[in-house]
Amino acid sequence: MSALPEAAPFLGRYVDLLPIRARSAFQVLSARRIDGAPCTLVLAGPAGEPDRVEAAFARVAAIHNQITHPRVPRVTARGRVGDQPYLELGCAAAI
Numbered sequence: 128m129s130a131l132p133e134a135a136p137f138l139g140r141y142v143d144l145l146p147i148r149a150r151s152a153f154q155v156l157s158a159r160r161i162d163g164a165p166c167t168l169v170l171a172g173p174a175g176e177p178d179r180v181e182a183a184f185a186r187v188a189a190i191h192n193q194i195t196h197p198r199v200p201r202v203t204a205r206g207r208v209g210d211q212p213y214l215e216l217g218c219a220a221a222i
Contacts, residue, residue: 136161138208140215141168147220152180157220165219166203171212181212188214 136142137158145157147167151174158168171180188202203217 167216167220169214184214
């Protein structure tokens, strides 16, 4: 019996996704980047309109980039793949 093929990285960047919290507009997941670094991933939820979520992520990134504090994670990536905006926080998710 042959092994199952490994799944392609989500959004071309993330593996080992584990949902932490789901709300109608946003979802929070624990993830690992393909380079092995742990991160927290925030995505649009089922009721999240992609353009509005993307604008909200831009505001979050702007605020986080102004704050230097050990309890405020850095935004390490933000973007959109198709209709899926995403925000990556450079910290392991605490469950």
